Amino acid sequence: xxxxxxxxxxxxxxxxxxxxxxxxxxxxxxxxxxxxxxxxxxxxxxxxxxxxxxxxxxxxxxxxxxxxxxxxxxxxxxxxxxxxxxxxxxxxxxxxxxxxxxxxxxxxxxxxxxxxxxxxxxxxxxxxxxxxxxxxxxxxxxxxxxxxxxxxxxxxxxxxxxxxxxxxxxxxxxxxxxxxxxxxxxxxxxxxxxxxxxxxxxxxxxxxxxxxxxxxxxxxxxxxxxxxxxxxxxxxxxxxxxxxxxxxxxxxxxxxxxxxxxxxxxxxxxxxxxxxxxxxxxxxxxxxxxxxxxxxxxxxxxxxxxxxxxxxxxxxxxxxxxxxxxxxxxxxxxxxxxxxxxxxxxxxxxxxxxxxxxxxxxxxxxxxxxxxxxxxxxxxxxxxxxxxxxxxxxxxxxxxxxxxxxx
Amino acid sequence: xxxxxxxxxxxxxxxxxxxxxxxxxxxxxxxxxxxxxxxxxxxxxxxxxxxxxxxxxxxxxxxxxxxxxxxxxxxxxxxxxxxxxxxxxxxxxxxxxxxxxxxxxxxxxxxxxxxxxxxxxxxxxxxxxxxxxxxxxxxxxxxxxxxxxxxxxxxxxxxxxxxxxxxxxxxxxxxxxxxxxxxxxxxxxxxxxxxxxxxxxxxxxxxxxxxxxxxxxxxxxxxxxxxxxxxxxxxxxxxxxxxxxxxxxxxxxxxxxxxxxxxxxxxxxxxxxxxxxxxxxxxxxxxxxxxxxxxxxxxxxxxxxxxxxxxxxxxxxxxxxxxxxxxxxxxxxxxxxxxxxxxxxxxxxxxxxxxxxxxxxxxxxxxxxxxxxxxxxxxxxxxxxxxxxxxxxxxxxxxxxxxxxxx
Numbered sequence: 001x002x003x004x005x006x007x008x009x010x011x012x013x014x015x016x017x018x019x020x021x022x023x024x025x026x027x028x029x030x031x032x033x034x035x036x037x038x039x040x041x042x043x044x045x046x047x048x049x050x051x052x053x054x055x056x057x058x059x060x061x062x063x064x065x066x067x068x069x070x071x072x073x074x075x076x077x078x079x080x081x082x083x084x085x086x087x088x089x090x091x092x093x094x095x096x097x098x099x100x101x102x103x104x105x106x107x108x109x110x111x112x113x114x115x116x117x118x119x120x121x122x123x124x125x126x127x128x129x130x131x132x133x134x135x136x137x138x139x140x141x142x143x144x145x146x147x148x149x150x151x152x153x154x155x156x157x158x159x160x161x162x163x164x165x166x167x168x169x170x171x172x173x174x175x176x177x178x179x180x181x182x183x184x185x186x187x188x189x190x191x192x193x194x195x196x197x198x199x200x201x202x203x204x205x206x207x208x209x210x211x212x213x214x215x216x217x218x219x220x221x222x223x224x225x226x227x228x229x230x231x232x233x234x235x236x237x238x239x240x241x242x243x244x245x246x247x248x249x250x251x252x253x254x255x256x257x258x259x260x261x262x263x264x265x266x267x268x269x270x271x272x273x274x275x276x277x278x279x280x281x282x283x284x285x286x287x288x289x290x291x292x293x294x295x296x297x298x299x300x301x302x303x304x305x306x307x308x309x310x311x312x313x314x315x316x317x318x319x320x321x322x323x324x325x326x327x328x329x330x331x332x333x334x335x336x337x338x339x340x341x342x343x344x345x346x347x348x349x350x351x352x353x354x355x356x357x358x359x360x361x362x363x364x365x366x367x368x369x370x371x372x373x374x375x376x377x378x379x380x381x382x383x384x385x386x387x388x389x390x391x392x393x394x395x396x397x398x399x400x401x402x403x404x405x406x407x
Numbered sequence: 408x409x410x411x412x413x414x415x416x417x418x419x420x421x422x423x424x425x426x427x428x429x430x431x432x433x434x435x436x437x438x439x440x441x442x443x444x445x446x447x448x449x450x451x452x453x454x455x456x457x458x459x460x461x462x463x464x465x466x467x468x469x470x471x472x473x474x475x476x477x478x479x480x481x482x483x484x485x486x487x488x489x490x491x492x493x494x495x496x497x498x499x500x501x502x503x504x505x506x507x508x509x510x511x512x513x514x515x516x517x518x519x520x521x522x523x524x525x526x527x528x529x530x531x532x533x534x535x536x537x538x539x540x541x542x543x544x545x546x547x548x549x550x551x552x553x554x555x556x557x558x559x560x561x562x563x564x565x566x567x568x569x570x571x572x573x574x575x576x577x578x579x580x581x582x583x584x585x586x587x588x589x590x591x592x593x594x595x596x597x598x599x600x601x602x603x604x605x606x607x608x609x610x611x612x613x614x615x616x617x618x619x620x621x622x623x624x625x626x627x628x629x630x631x632x633x634x635x636x637x638x639x640x641x642x643x644x645x646x647x648x649x650x651x652x653x654x655x656x657x658x659x660x661x662x663x664x665x666x667x668x669x670x671x672x673x674x675x676x677x678x679x680x681x682x683x684x685x686x687x688x689x690x691x692x693x694x695x696x697x698x699x700x701x702x703x704x705x706x707x708x709x710x711x712x713x714x715x716x717x718x719x720x721x722x723x724x725x726x727x728x729x730x731x732x733x734x735x736x737x738x739x740x741x742x743x744x745x746x747x748x749x750x751x752x753x754x755x756x757x758x759x760x761x762x763x764x765x766x767x768x769x770x771x772x773x774x775x776x777x778x779x780x781x782x783x784x785x786x787x788x789x790x791x792x793x794x795x796x797x798x799x800x801x802x803x804x805x806x807x808x809x810x811x812x813x814x
Contacts, residue, residue, distance in 0.1 A: 031603060035622045050612055056711070056779065086639070087599035089609035089790030105599050105710055107610045146782045153784060162622025162814065163786035166712055167616040169603045170783060192512050196438060196576045202496035203514045205457055211576040215442045215569025232493070303512055318441055335742055336769065362743065362807065372417070372463065375553045376577060377560060379570035400769065407569065 006279040007288050008390065009314070009350045012371070015276050016290060016319050019297050024248075024325055028175040031168055036221050037178035038325045042312050043154040048144030049170045053108040056139045060099040060121060060128055061112035075122065075129035084109060093220065099128055108140050115139035115200045147171065157327030159221075179325040184222045185244030186210050189230040189237060189254035189264070191302055207251035208305045208376055215314050217251075219319050219407050225294040230254075237267040241293065248323055249297040251316065253308050264300040268293050281390065282350045285311040297323075305376040309383070313406065334402040335384065337364035343395040345388040354382040357403055366401055382406060413686040413693065415797065416721070416757045422683050423697060423726050426704050431589070431655075431732055438575055443628050444585035445732045450561040455551030456577045460515040462545045465650040467506040467528060467535055468519035474540040482536035484528065490514060506535055515547050522546035544602040554578065559756050564734030566628075586732040589627045592651030594619050596637040596644060596661035597710055615712045615783055616660035623719050624658075626814050637661075644674040648700065655730055657705040658723065660715050662776070668694050671707040675700050688797065689757045692718040692725050704730075712783040717792070718758045720813065742791070744771035750802040752795040761789040764810055773808055789813060 007015075026040040033290045055061065062078060070076040078099035084090045086103040094100055094111035102108060102115060113136050120132035147153050147170060154164055160176070168176055170288055188210045194200045196207055207229055214224045225247055227240040237252070244250055252264055273293030280288040284307035287298030301308045337357055345351040354369045366386065371378040384403035388395055395401065414422075433447040437665055462468065469485060477483040485506035491497045493510040501507055501518035509515060509522060527539035554560050554568050554577060561571055567583070575583055595617045601607045603614055614636055621631045632654055634647040644659070651657055672682045680700030687695040691714035696707030706723055708715045742763055752758040761776040773793065776784040791810040795802055802808065 031618060032621065035625060048478050051607060052609065086597060087610055105597065105612075131488075141779050141782070145779065146784050154787065161787065162626060163716065163783060163789075164620050165622045165781045166615045166716070169615045170613055170712075172603055172606070172613055174604045182480050190493060190512065196579055197581045199579070201802050202457060202459065203491075205461075205512075206577055206579055208573045208576045210755035211438060212438065212573035215572045218442060219569060305577075309570065310574070334766070336771065359741070364743065372548050374554065375548070376570060376573045377553050380561065380568065380574050382570075 006281040007277050008281050012277060012290065012315060013318070014229075014289075016297070016315055017322070018293070019276075019292070019319065021297075021323055022295075024179040024323075026177055027180050029178045031165065031174050032178060033250055034176040034178060035162060035165055037160055037176070038183075038221075039154055039156055039158045039160060039177065040179045040325065041177040042152045042156050043168065043171070045147040045149050045151050045153050045171055047171065048149050049147035050141055050143060050145070052143050054059060054141045055102040055104060055106050055108050055115045056141055057115055057117045058104050059115045059117045059139065060107045060130070061094055061101065061102045061115050061131070062099045062134065063094060063096060063112060064114035064134050064136040064138065066097060067114070067116060067130045070130045070133045072131045075131045076354045077124065077129055078128055081128065099130075113137060113140070155327060157325055159326055167236045179338050182249065182320065182323050183225055183247040183394065184217045184320070185225045185227060185242040185247030185250045186213055187227045187230055187237070187244065187250070187252045189232065189240075189252060191232045192228050195229060195255060209301065209303070209308045212305060212376070213251055213253055213312055216309070216317065216407060217320055220317060221324060222276050232263055234263050234266045241267055243270060245294060247296070249296060249320070250293065251298065251301060251312075253301040254303045257381070261289050261300050264289055265291065267312065268298060273298065273387050280311075280315075281348075282352065283346065284352065285314075288315065290315075306354075306371075306379055309376075309379055313385070313404070314352065333405050335364065336400060337366035337403055339395055339397050339399045340365050340367045341397050341402055343368050343386075343388060345392060345394045347393045348390055350390045351388040352385050353388060354378050354385050355403060356381065357383040366403055379406065413688040414684050415688050419684060419687050419695075419697065419722060420725070421705045423704070423722055424729070426683075426699070426726065427702070428704075428730055429702075431487055431586040433584055434587050436585045438572065438581050438583055440480045441575070441583040441585060442569060442572055443802070444583070444588075445628075446561055446563055446565045446571075446584065447732065448568060448584040449559045449563050450575065450580060452554040452556050452558050452560050452578055452580070454578065455556050457548055457550060457552070458553035459550050461548045462509040462511060462513050462515050462522045463548055464522055464524045465511050465544065466522045466524045467537070468501055468507060468509045468515045468522050469506045469537070469541065470501060470503060470519065471521035471541050471543040471545070474521070474523060475502060477537045477540045479538045482538045484531065484534055484536055486534045510552070519545060520547070562734060564732055566733055589629045589656065589727065589730050590632055590654040591624045591727070592632045592634060592654030592657045593620055594634045594637055594644070594647040594657070595650065596639065596647075596659060598639045600636050600661060602636060614707065615714045616710070617714060619660055619706070619716050619783070620660055620719055623724065623814060624727055627724060628731065630728060632716045639670055641670050641673045641677065644670050645677055648674055648678060649706075652701060654703070656703060656727070657700065658708060658719075659706065660708040660755050661710045661752075668696050671696055672698065675705060680705065687722075688755075689719075689759065690753065691759065692721075695722070697722075710747055713761075713778075716783075716786055720792070721759065740812050742771065743807060744773035744810055746802055746804050746806045746808055747772050747774045748804050750775050750793075750795060752799060752801045754800045755797055757797045758793060758795040759792050761785050761792050762810060763788065764790040773810055786813065
């Protein structure tokens with residue numbers, strides 16, 4: 001009998017992480033559609049932002065030294081030379097003993113190095129009494145204090161957030177250089193699988209995996225092409241894979257039993273591809289295949305819905321991120337917490353356990369959702385998953401664990 | 408001089424949290440477009456999933472008791488009565504001393520209460536030798552073990568994840584009852600503000616807020632209508648607000664100084680609306696206005712980009728969630744960590760401090776990004792923010808803090 005050649009998750013991640021990927025073509029996204037896209041060039045500020053010193057408050061632009069020592073009982077008197085409205089250019093100069101009235105956001109005239117808040121002043125004939133001192137640079141956002149001309153403000157590979165969009169808006173970048181979106185081709189397989197809009201006859205079930213997998217890669221900004229459900233024959237799988245030749249990555253779900261994954265590797269090899277590993281030392285998710293076809297990465301995913309989803313989360317999404325041109329994630333997306341119960345596991349195999357997370361009185365507690373790998377409903381209820389490493393024989397209540405996100 | 412009437416964040420959240428909202432109309436989303444939408448009805452399973460007992464492995468369906476005591480050296484011999492292929496209906500019955508060969512995912516014949524893995528068997532003439540015992544219910548996913556007919560499987564108000572889509576696929580729900588999407592109307596205001604595709608003349612700056620705010624509400628699944636940039640006149644603001652009458656929520660950014668927010672409240676009142684609060688005891692974000700117009704919530708957001716974004720994160724997005732029909736978030740979206748440096752703050756005012764988060768050796772460290780409220784680039788670099796409550800005079804290095812997410 002032929003068994004799967006299981007490799008360790010670390011070996012698998014290395015094979016996947018070094019799979020040679022092409023650099024994606026660049027395109028321009030309109031600013032309003034750039035969110036979530038991956039930046040394809042460093043963005044260098046071509047101007048200072050703000051482009052001039054702006055007041056952060058309503059008040060008076062002054063020389064800070066003229067206000068030193070000012071108090072309610074002994075105010076500084078300054079001569080008011082004029083007013084700068086917001087949006088207005090000014091040629092005014094603030095000299096010693098002088099002040100110019102400025103609105104929030106207005107240009108601060110030359111010569112001033114601080115703005116006294118209106119609340120700290122009293123209007124007097126021709127002038128203003130300052131009742132609180134102001135520090136140098138206080139209440140002013142200086143030219144270039146936000147973004148400086150010539151500086152790299154956003155790096156290539158950044159997934160654009162609403163705040164990055166704000167930075168691009170500030171600089172007037174209305175056509176954003178981004179990588180084109182990644183196409184993920186999806187095939188379901190299995191003689192038992194019918195389309196979701198079908199009432200399954202006895203012995204058959206609806207296709208769950210195509211939908212879950214599509215959802216997961218769409219969450220990461222990919223476009224999905226679905227080739228349909230392949231019967232368990234090398235011919236049908238070959239045909240479905242061929243229909244997705246234009247995609248950047250292929251995901252074949254189903255193939256949960258030895259026989260099925262053999263059909264897939266046979267189809268890949270028939271098409272001139274190469275199997276890179278077949279079988280992973282994890283639970284759930286063992287019957288996973290990784291191959292290269294037309295120089296593109298191809299995964300054979302387990303048929304059990306939860307196994308399939310776990311393999312996508314742990315092994316496929318990192319490759320999706322790299323394919324998209326994402327720079328390595330710096331923010332730690334895991335969350336630490338304390339196990340509420342023991343978690344049994346098998347020594348020598350890496351196990352993934354779905355968990356719920358609760359936060360109470362500054363403590364994060366993590367509770368496993370024990371269920372068979374075919375039970376998709378637990379994933380819908382879970383907040384994340386934990387990893388029990390191969391070298392562990394279970395975890396104990398009270399242990400600190402890292403919770404990985406579900407997407 | 409007229410000052411803003413500041414209320415506390417808690418009072419503001421109460422006013423916002425009790426703002427009467429209509430229930431949104433329901434519509435049907437095709438399954439492939441339902442992800443991220445909000446479920447408008449409880450989903451009750453109309454059938455058992457799986458619809459029949461399925462084998463979780465390749466092996467032999469047996470009566471578990473027939474395998475008790477089986478060992479490598481003294482196997483149990485069972486008569487093989489047949490084979491069930493995956494996707495096939497079977498009428499077979501497993502009797503005492505009998506076995507039926509089953510593939511992974513195949514229907515388990517009646518009478519069997521366990522499946523022996525193929526690896527734990529040896530083929531013999533007419534039968535099979537079982538070399539390991541199997542427990543009752545082992546390696547079978549029983550009918551209804553994932554989802555039971557009549558059970559509420561997904562609750563109204565759930566934001567649909569890829570796994571929820573999987574649950575809906577399992578049940579054949581191809582038209583998903585969801586709330587219609589929320590329209591958020593956005594106006595920028597300020598005489599100093601010009602459109603992003605314009606080179607700002609001296610004294611003027613490009614519109615950042617419309618883009619950041621649009622991005623934040625789009626992240627939460629809203630549709631955006633942008634009415635343009637209003638001059639600082641009651642007439643222009645009135646006209647822009649009127650153009651957005653069909654929206655579910657209105658967000659007017661700009662209006663950072665006292666004068667500007669007065670234009671907004673005047674415009675709202677001219678149109679028959681009512682100001683609910685004007686001024687918030689927070690930093691940054693003080694000049695925030697909340698009003699009711701045409702029975703819809705209207706926010707006047709500060710003009711400083713960071714102040715504007717912080718008010719959206721803390722005060723607008725919870726209302727967006729409620730407007731969308733989202734059930735209260737159960738997963739704690741904050742993350743705990745330890746401050747690396749002191750954070751000064753003003754007693755009596757709630758302050759929001761942007762931070763970066765790093766995770767090393769099982770410790771999460773939180774470092775403030777000190778910057779003026781006009782500096783949008785720090786938000787683009789931040790991982791989250793922390794709240795320094797009004798009753799605190801700063802926080803100290805080593806203190807445990809909660810980090811709130813930026814979206």
